[in-house]
Amino acid sequence: MKNAELVFIPAPIIGHFASAVEVAKLLLERDKRLSITFLVMKSSLSTKIALSYNDSVIAACGRIRFIHLPEVELDPNLPSRFFISLIEAQKAHVKEEVSKLVMESESSPDSPRLAGFVLDMFSASIIDVANEFGVPSYIFFTSAAAFLGTTLYIQALHDEQKVDPTEFKNSDVELVMPCLASPFPAKVLPSSLLGKDLLPLFLPLIRRFREAKGIMVNTFYELESHAINSFSDGNYPPVYPVGPLLNLINGHEHDVVSDRKDTHRDIMQWLDQQPSSSVVYLCFGSMGSFGVEQVKEIACGLEQSGHRFLWSLRQPPPNGKMEAPSDYVNPAEVLPEGAEEIEKGVRCLMEIDIKKKEKLKEISEKSRKALMKDGSSSTWLDRRVYGLGFPLLHGRSMYAEQQFNAFEVVVELGLAVEIKMDYRREFLIGNEIILGAKEIERGIRGGMEPDCHKLKRLKELSEKSRKAMMEGGSSFSSLSRLIEDMIIAGDDVHVP
Template identity: 60%
Template structure:
């Protein structure tokens, strides 16, 4: 039996990192021949990955996943635009990755029989590491943590730019729609990601997409049942093989995301939900970087109060300069919420900082999920059959909102083209009436959408079971990985 060592390189953002660790667990659980070395690139200001890997190591029964910490790099990338920062960071870490993989493959006293390297599996933002894989003579696979439809969109935009010489940045204020092969419906420019429309950031996006095309395969966190048109389109197109292996979710909760004082308020939250009637609560959660201005917070509060619905609201504080994590305390809530709001809504609402999102969505009291539309959150919403109301902010979230509202017919819109530049503000302020309309629309979700959502929930679960579409696709992926790697050499 051939054994295969996979080198995984996640990007340092916790959402991407945690998703790739779920993929790692899935791979070693499925096939005894697979062992994995995870190379950890850390952000100095973010301790979540440390907490996550510690909890993973403590709870893991598998000895076939090992973690390698890269040394902190002194390269100055602090002046880069946020979207350029990650590619600069990955570039600076290439020599370290090469050094550690060389050690892994070189016989030594402690390691007389080094493993057989089969391939690199790279987070979508780490595509530049294909260069390192090439030096070892092994193929690369990209783990794409957004939707199949969005991958097709990126490929199409890169073709327009490179082959038809379309200047995408000139589309920023154009009221137009584009036909995208992985979408059935025309896509309005107003929901294009900001990074595709900026002269500063478009080169970074195009660089990554071009590198995707060099990979042997692209691993998609989706399933045929949810994105049938997009998956078929990608499977039938030229380019790397695609393997839809999702939904890959961390269903045991987020042990890494706890209070800033190390406390975990999960128990209080779940006890409060236990006291609420079935299908009665609006859950508002906007991801690990989803925060709002004080004015916007007040409008959300007014909308919740006027709606009269029960609510659980994960409220995060905007980051100060140099910060990444930003949980809030009671003093901050008192400061930014309308006077008396917490007292007036004490019987029907709960404002929290950290939210155990998976546990909350699985709770029978939840009726509606108001979300920033990160792809992981969308998959969780489908998995648990919780109706979604879209409030995207940055990255590809506007595109995701369009996909679930228009393309898949699974969600209602609060504001689909709400946009702000990544982590830099510039946001508009939605009024309380518009937000309240979205809340009520979601709480009174029409029967057709609800029925379709429940059907997709069941199908997404079956896709992961033996004989399911994603189960079969993962088997094909492992087979392709294991037969690779016969020409490995140590540079």
């Protein structure tokens, strides 16, 4: 059977991009007949780290290439429409590049044939381009299976029952949805489904999910069996749980940008010197950042808790700017007086290398002792289950579907210790509500208790997550079914 090529179109933000690369690497590892081309859109949220990530993947993995699409001009005054506007503007460029791939395939008998598009959840409108080439589209959904079910439920509620979801904002309505075993407080829905200006933008994307030939989700059956079973009634495209998608699946550490490898090594050495399950890790996603006042409250809460910690500390972009957060040039300026004098070997502050005071974005599996997380979509799974030694401390939900993720891990799955779940901070709007040091200290102490009842279940799921990716495991088998579907697709490919 002739080799097959997939075209990946990730969203132009590092978290979604990195997740898409991980699923691509897994597909290539599993079947030698596949090759993959990424069409990469440049944005203010796709940083130089993404470019370095590209290079490292190309060097380590054959049968994969990255084609960077031309930049397009967008209205800077419409940040809430950024993803949708950018992707719509790139449709012509996507069509042009895919046409080249198809012609290349037709001109050489050794070239793989186009078998389909793999689209990020934000890129669903590119289904139009795939249809022009006569190939199927697959959605890669970077968040939880339960949230996928929620978006489809809200879309059907709006379209079929004529219910306006924006009326749920600040209400006490609880929704009973097939994808959740627990009643869900509607006010915890993301702003994209509660805002009158945003809902008309996102509903069309959700409708397109139903047109896909399949939907991949970065989860595994044993974690979200209730949500995954809810898709089996024939009203949805096939849903393939293919996670956990991590560089750690085969025991390897995360890819680390070359100029940070020394920092990574030094932090690993520091962690190896700490008692087992004794380090709190704070990381708030690729877009997570805090102002000075909140940074000081977190620092005080950590110090008062008495626990060792690592902290990925980043400063917000200028108000209204569609940019990724940046590192603080001098973190001492935003910390309480004397914070950097904390005794060496007791705490490692802000992921700072003790000698060089450099920072690291990612740390390997063995550092995951306990976490205080934002609930971001692209990391919703790996930092909640895989290799954790203590329950998640669910901190603040700052944007996107993070409040929903907080509900799922705290209430639905019972894996997290809540610090404050009913918090909402609109993306790119500086209406920050300060979470106090006492609340943070309370959450950390509760999550780090040795006899915390969530520990046993978390360890069990950690082991099940490993088995899911092994031969015969639930995600292994799910991915096998997906690959066979992809391989036989694309017999009627044509250049429009």
